[in-house]
Amino acid sequence: xxxxxxxxxxxxxxxxxxxGLLVVLAVLTGCTGTGSVFGGSAGPPQxxxxxxxxxxxxxxxxxxRLAVKVPDGERLESVExxxxxxxxxxxxxxxxxxxxxxxxxxxxxxxxxLGAEYRVDxxxxxGSGKRTTRRTTFSTLVPAHRFIGxxxxxxxxxxxxxxxxSFGFSRPVTNRAAVQRAxxxxxxxxxxxxxxxxxxGRLDFRPAEYWKPGTEVTVEMAxxxxxxxxxxxGSQDKKVVFSIGRSxxxxxxxxxxxxxxxxxxxxxxxxxxxxxxxGKTTTYNGKMVVSEMREVTRMDGxxxxxxxxxxxxxxxxxxxLTDSGTFLHGNYWSDESVFGSENVSHGCVGLEDVRGGxxxxxxxxxxxxxxxxxxxxxxxxxxxxxxPDNGLGGWNLDWTxxxxxxxxR
Numbered sequence: 406x407x408x409x410x411x412x413x414x415x416x417x418x419x420x421x422x423x424x425g426l427l428v429v430l431a432v433l434t435g436c437t438g439t440g441s442v443f444g445g446s447a448g449p450p451q452x453x454x455x456x457x458x459x460x461x462x463x464x465x466x467x468x469x470r471l472a473v474k475v476p477d478g479e480r481l482e483s484v485e486x487x488x489x490x491x492x493x494x495x496x497x498x499x500x501x502x503x504x505x506x507x508x509x510x511x512x513x514x515x516x517x518x519l520g521a522e523y524r525v526d527x528x529x530x531x532g533s534g535k536r537t538t539r540r541t542t543f544s545t546l547v548p549a550h551r552f553i554g555x556x557x558x559x560x561x562x563x564x565x566x567x568x569x570x571s572f573g574f575s576r577p578v579t580n581r582a583a584v585q586r587a588x589x590x591x592x593x594x595x596x597x598x599x600x601x602x603x604x605x606g607r608l609d610f611r612p613a614e615y616w617k618p619g620t621e622v623t624v625e626m627a628x629x630x631x632x633x634x635x636x637x638x639g640s641q642d643k644k645v646v647f648s649i650g651r652s653x654x655x656x657x658x659x660x661x662x663x664x665x666x667x668x669x670x671x672x673x674x675x676x677x678x679x680x681x682x683x684g685k686t687t688t689y690n691g692k693m694v695v696s697e698m699r700e701v702t703r704m705d706g707x708x709x710x711x712x713x714x715x716x717x718x719x720x721x722x723x724x725x726l727t728d729s730g731t732f733l734h735g736n737y738w739s740d741e742s743v744f745g746s747e748n749v750s751h752g753c754v755g756l757e758d759v760r761g762g763x764x765x766x767x768x769x770x771x772x773x774x775x776x777x778x779x780x781x782x783x784x785x786x787x788x789x790x791x792x793p794d795n796g797l798g799g800w801n802l803d804w805t806x807x808x809x810x811x812x813x814r
Contacts, residue, residue, distance in 0.1 A: 480505025565778030677745025
């Protein structure tokens with residue numbers, strides 16, 4: 406090998422490579438991430454923005470809490486959180502604390518929604534003005550079992566002063582306090598409204614006395630993701646508003662065979678009636694609330710325990726008073742002489758009518774002047790008082806016993 410070649414080899418063997426130079430410089434600067442060989446400083450490290458639940462987490466339960474934090478010396482500049490559920494993306498409202506160290510969702514958003522995917526986009530800034538961003542995602546538990554509450558009355562309806570807000574649940578409720586707490590019933594003008602449980606499947610609400618005419622009642626349901634029983638969660642967020650109409654109440658005297666109808670406390674008519682016949686078909690005593698009205702309906706004795714004793718396919722002007730089958734209805738098949746003098750029905754209250762429903766009969770006139778929510782009270786019948794959970798019969802409990810049925814005592 407000549408001398409020129411030897412010098413070239415020596416030069417290649419001893420000259421530092423660019424890679425080696427960068428390694429040396431990195432060692433000299435410490436490689437802490439706060440600076441670089443080219444001068445200046447980096448923003449806060451991305452993991453300084455702490456998001457709970459952690460990025461990529463799945464099946465987070467409703468007890469989980471959403472939070473964003475940064476350590477002292479840094480502050481949150483912006484936080485945007487969205488959730489996707491039912492194929493729709495919604496913003497999750499929240500607020501950054503005054504010290505800039507944390508962000509939290511507002512109000513009910515503090516409880517994670519089940520069956521949803523969340524995305525968090527946060528920006529933090531350090532003392533030197535350098536910014537960093539972080540995006541995380543997580544998803545919540547998809548419940549295997551849900552329950553709903555079927556309720557009365559309907560939204561935007563006008564009802565009578567005896568209306569009771571009633572919920573029937575699709576699955577038994579064992580955590581009654583949580584479910585009752587998630588349903589709020591308020592009124593204008595204000596009045597105390599209390600819930601009462603009838604077993605595990607029904608929750609009714611009413612004030613101490615009948616509603617005042619003109620009252621506006623609001624029912625707010627925040628049942629979604631409320632655990633009504635172990636691993637069974639609600640699925641409703643809904644608001645219903647209804648109004649109380651004029652005051653009408655009717656008093657049926659089974660012994661006198663009459664019904665007195667009052668408007669705003671004043672007697673407006675006395676109607677001859679026929680009530681339940683003596684023996685096994687007497688009419689319940691007590692306060693009953695109109696829950697359904699039909700221009701015409703079929704009444705079959707086999708559906709209410711009377712076998713084939715009757716099957717009338719065109720009962721006119723039928724007004725339901727109990728779930729067990731008590732109606733106040735038009736009667737065209739009995740002789741007109743029984744109205745006001747005899748009790749011949751199978752437990753219902755009958756008013757004189759004609760087949761097909763007349764246009765000016767006692768039954769038609771009463772039907773046209775009745776609202777769902779009106780109270781019909783029966784007295785002097787040789788029967789027991791109607792059960793408070795048979796239809797909207799809650800007015801048969803005094804206020805002390807009604808309050809005792811609340812899960813929020």
